[in-house]
Amino acid sequence: MTVTEVKPDTTRKIPEHPKSLLLRMDRMPHIWCSRCGIGITVGCFASAMEKTGLSPDDITVTSGIGCTGRVAGYVKADSFHTTHGRAIPFTVGLALTRPDLKHVVFSGDGDLISIGGNHFIHAARRNQNMLVICVNNFTYAMTGGQLAPTTPVTARATTAPYGSFERPFSLPTLAISAGASYVARWTSLHIRRITDSMTEALQRRGFRFIEIIAPCSTIYARRNKLGTGLDLMKYYYENSVIDHNASVDDLDIGFQSKIVVGKFVDKDRPSYGKSMHEHFRKVLGNKYQPPVSGKMEIDKSWSGCTESQDTTVTDEVQS
Amino acid sequence: MVQADPVGVLTGTHYLDGDHAAAEGACSAGCRFFAGYPITPSTEVAERVALRFPLIGGTFIQMEDELASIAAVLGGSWGGLKSMTVTSGPGFSLMMENIGLGVMMEVPCVVINVQRGGPSTGLPTLPAQADMMQARWGSHGDYELIALSPNSPQECFDLTIESFNLSEQWRVPVLVMMDECIGHMTERVVIPEAGEIELVERRYTNLNPDDYLPYKPCEDLVPEMAPIGYGYRFHTTGLTHDERGYPSMNAETQQRCVGRLLDKINLNRDEIIHVDKHYLDDADIVVVSYGISSRVAIPAVEKARREGIKVGELRLVTVWPFPEKLIRELAGNVKAFIMPEINHGQVVLELERCAGGRAETRLVKHAGGWVHDPETIYEAIREAAK
Amino acid sequence: MPESNYWRKPFDADKVKSPDGTVYVIKDRCKGCGFCVEFCPRGVLVLSTEFNRKGYHPPEVIHPDRCVNCDLCERICPEFAIYCLNQEEIIELAP
Ligand SMILES: Cc1ncc(C[n+]2csc(CCOP(=O)(O)OP(=O)(O)O)c2C)c(N)n1
Numbered sequence: 001m002t003v004t005e006v007k008p009d010t011t012r013k014i015p016e017h018p019k020s021l022l023l024r025m026d027r028m029p030h031i032w033c034s035r036c037g038i039g040i041t042v043g044c045f046a047s048a049m050e051k052t053g054l055s056p057d058d059i060t061v062t063s064g065i066g067c068t069g070r071v072a073g074y075v076k077a078d079s080f081h082t083t084h085g086r087a088i089p090f091t092v093g094l095a096l097t098r099p100d101l102k103h104v105v106f107s108g109d110g111d112l113i114s115i116g117g118n119h120f121i122h123a124a125r126r127n128q129n130m131l132v133i134c135v136n137n138f139t140y141a142m143t144g145g146q147l148a149p150t151t152p153v154t155a156r157a158t159t160a161p162y163g164s165f166e167r168p169f170s171l172p173t174l175a176i177s178a179g180a181s182y183v184a185r186w187t188s189l190h191i192r193r194i195t196d197s198m199t200e201a202l203q204r205r206g207f208r209f210i211e212i213i214a215p216c217s218t219i220y221a222r223r224n225k226l227g228t229g230l231d232l233m234k235y236y237y238e239n240s241v242i243d244h245n246a247s248v249d250d251l252d253i254g255f256q257s258k259i260v261v262g263k264f265v266d267k268d269r270p271s272y273g274k275s276m277h278e279h280f281r282k283v284l285g286n287k288y289q290p291p292v293s294g295k296m297e298i299d300k301s302w303s304g305c306t307e308s309q310d311t312t313v314t315d316e317v318q319s
Numbered sequence: 320m321v322q323a324d325p326v327g328v329l330t331g332t333h334y335l336d337g338d339h340a341a342a343e344g345a346c347s348a349g350c351r352f353f354a355g356y357p358i359t360p361s362t363e364v365a366e367r368v369a370l371r372f373p374l375i376g377g378t379f380i381q382m383e384d385e386l387a388s389i390a391a392v393l394g395g396s397w398g399g400l401k402s403m404t405v406t407s408g409p410g411f412s413l414m415m416e417n418i419g420l421g422v423m424m425e426v427p428c429v430v431i432n433v434q435r436g437g438p439s440t441g442l443p444t445l446p447a448q449a450d451m452m453q454a455r456w457g458s459h460g461d462y463e464l465i466a467l468s469p470n471s472p473q474e475c476f477d478l479t480i481e482s483f484n485l486s487e488q489w490r491v492p493v494l495v496m497m498d499e500c501i502g503h504m505t506e507r508v509v510i511p512e513a514g515e516i517e518l519v520e521r522r523y524t525n526l527n528p529d530d531y532l533p534y535k536p537c538e539d540l541v542p543e544m545a546p547i548g549y550g551y552r553f554h555t556t557g558l559t560h561d562e563r564g565y566p567s568m569n570a571e572t573q574q575r576c577v578g579r580l581l582d583k584i585n586l587n588r589d590e591i592i593h594v595d596k597h598y599l600d601d602a603d604i605v606v607v608s609y610g611i612s613s614r615v616a617i618p619a620v621e622k623a624r625r626e627g628i629k630v631g632e633l634r635l636v637t638v639w640p641f642p643e644k645l646i647r648e649l650a651g652n653v654k655a656f657i658m659p660e661i662n663h664g665q666v667v668l669e670l671e672r673c674a675g676g677r678a679e680t681r682l683v684k685h686a687g688g689w690v691h692d693p694e695t696i697y698e699a700i701r702e703a704a705k
Numbered sequence: 706m707p708e709s710n711y712w713r714k715p716f717d718a719d720k721v722k723s724p725d726g727t728v729y730v731i732k733d734r735c736k737g738c739g740f741c742v743e744f745c746p747r748g749v750l751v752l753s754t755e756f757n758r759k760g761y762h763p764p765e766v767i768h769p770d771r772c773v774n775c776d777l778c779e780r781i782c783p784e785f786a787i788y789c790l791n792q793e794e795i796i797e798l799a800p
């Protein structure tokens with residue numbers, strides 16, 4: 001056992017973190033607790049961005065409110081921290097006005113599925129063009145650990161002090177039945193799988209959904225006497241089962257039960273914008289004026305900064 | 320100022336109701352993104368937009384509810400298109416939180432409220448002016464925004480355009496506070512040539528990304544926007560934020576952030592506020608009104624004038640911000656203000672505050688469901704003249 | 706320190722002799738969660754006994770020669786506090 005000179009030293013200037021171009025390092029350390037899983041998912045997202053070769057100027061990131069809702073503030077792209085539950089409809093506006101960009105929603109389970117649940121199913125139904133990444137920690141963490149629509153039966157929450165008796169939502173099941181084009185679930189331990197899924201999903205169109213089960217160490221783990229986030233990571237290691245062909249009945253998650261993960265849906269279905277475009281072209285013929293995009297309007301009215309920009313205009317109505 | 324794009328401008332003389340006229344106003348103003356949810360008596364605006372947008376390059380989407388509609392409008396505006404939604408009381412209540420987000424993030428957008436009787440589901444098909452204070456104070460926290468009140472279908476057209484201009488200039492949501500009566504009243508509406516319609520374009524920064532701070536105000540206290548996807552990589556949040564757009568939650572930043580949002584409107588009131596004045600020069604009594612009530616007031620004022628009562632009329636085209644300075648000036652010269660409103664006393668509270676006891680203020684109230692009988696306003700004028 | 710097997714073992718792990726990468730820790734950014742230590746497939750790291758500015762124990766590299774530059778520590782770190790670079794990357798990202 002030899003200890004060599006590689007030992008890092010903070011007094012010495014060390015090379016930049018390889019993700020420093022994609023993350024707002026000027027805001028680190030972030031607000032998340034020690035052993036929280038949210039940061040892992042953000043790191044995977046940065047890796048996925050790198051793998052796709054997309055520049056941060058090709059994407060937007062929008063969050064709602066919650067611990068996960070702070071993700072938008074740490075990704076170095078045009079990023080929007082909106083209101084509780086409304087990241088998806090906000091992104092509907094972004095996606096329809098800027099179809100040339102990729103739009104990502106990054107938020108928590110309470111935000112996306114409880115207060116924002118209606119938006120979630122309708123955006124999936126319409127196949128609205130966005131990648132929705134949901135960090136599911138089975139609780140409302142930011143507000144101190146209340147019952148979430150994902151809290152497993154018998155798990156405790158501050159507003160379910162005797163344990164939950166409500167049936168939780170299985171998020172992939174919800175996304176699949178609402179019509180999402182791409183549906184995957186991983187845990188925060190599956191860093192390579194998450195990265196691959198994000199990479200793949202970033203390159204698709206339509207409504208894409210990735211659920212990531214991740215530890216809330218401070219609140220969920222502690223209240224339920226599950227140890228720390230590290231213990232939850234070990235639990236994921238021991239209890240997750242990869243099954244891409246799982247039936248929706250297998251996707252329910254009980255308290256500390258096995259977790260079926262995998263990529264469950266990956267299909268091509270015309271997105272909202274594309275359906276709109278094709279429909280109007282058919283019924284209105286020459287009278288149809290394809291929608292202008294925000295990019296066209298910006299280019300028209302903006303004398304522009306001097307920085308050179310990629311001016312390739314993708315098919316504006318593909319969204 | 321630039322001229323309107325002729326594609327959206329239906330030049331000519333039309334017979335339109337206020338709802339349809341407002342929709343045409345949006346088309347003419349260059350609005351190309353609309354997200355909404357049906358509700359009487361505003362639905363006709365959405366219907367007209369749904370009909371027109373595919374023909375003029377706009378994107379119309381019917382959302383799952385009003386919470387979604389206003390959120391999508393904010394997103395659409397950040398995306399670079401002029402964006403609008405329309406609703407009535409119940410939907411307006413649902414939009415409140417994100418109208419606040421629009422104020423906080425400084426997002427130009429237009430929200431039309433075709434007011435009906437409330438509270439709750441109230442009188443879906445009948446008029447009221449009872450959301451005026453909600454427009455001013457309905458979202459939580461301290462804020463200022465702009466609310467206009469048209470009193471004819473022609474003005475529904477004109478003021479919708481004006482709203483887009485104001486929202487771009489001051490980076491703030493602008494509310495068009497119509498009412499069922501104006502919304503469903505059909506009159507002649509003249510839509511001018513595109514070349515005669517002047518539009519305010521968005522003020523995008525010319526700074527390089529490295530020099531740009533998304534919430535650093537210009538001289539008029541309005542920060543410049545950056546287009547998305549052009550290297551600025553900015554962050555914006557509904558949390559209290561510093562000039563970088565980063566959350567900074569302490570009393571000092573709160574004062575600076577909210578203080579500027581208020582000052583931006585308050586210190587620029589003279590430029591924003593628009594009123595109509597009639598017979599004010601020699602007036603002892605002034606009828607202050609807005610929207611449909613200002614039309615109902617005309618015969619009452621005319622009748623009183625014929626009888627020799629020195630009554631003038633002040634119409635608030637801009638209701639918020641309130642023309643405080645003007646009212647304070649008038650209060651020193653007149654005996655009384657009379658305000659007819661289709662509610663039990665909302666904007667009159669502001670009138671009374673500004674009059675500061677120097678002139679009497681009288682409310683002519685109406686619970687909603689119909690407009691005032693001009694006689695009741697006339698009676699109030701006579702009472703005040705005694 | 707147990708050499709954990711929570712991550713797949715690089716198939717050529719036994720053949721690897723010299724370190725493929727250099728591990729860097731931004732000590733003051735670390736929140737001592739131990740994920741990197743626990744899941745490093747090669748047992749390169751331990752949590753040190755020293756405290757960083759926030760009072761956490763950052764990891765310390767005890768077996769640099771065993772590192773296979775698999776990047777697991779980088780990606781599993783919720784704090785962006787640890788990363789492993791090969792020679793090319795070091796040059797690219799040099800201060
Ligand atoms: C309209 C509204 N209601 C309630 C809240 C309070 N609130 C903030 S975060 C949150 C829950 C967030 O839970 P989740 O989305 O699961 O995110 P997490 O913190 O667990 O990552 C709630 C209820 C709010 N900000 N806005």
Ligand code: SF4
Nearest residue numbers: 033036067141216217
């Ligand atoms: S409270 Fe839970 S979810 Fe929030 S940052 Fe802490 S560990 Fe993460």
Ligand code: SF4
Nearest residue numbers: 745772773775776778
């Ligand atoms: S890169 Fe990190 S995780 Fe992989 S072997 Fe080296 S120290 Fe361990």
Ligand code: SF4
Nearest residue numbers: 735736738739741782
């Ligand atoms: S994973 Fe990161 S935060 Fe956790 S101990 Fe390792 S370096 Fe520190």
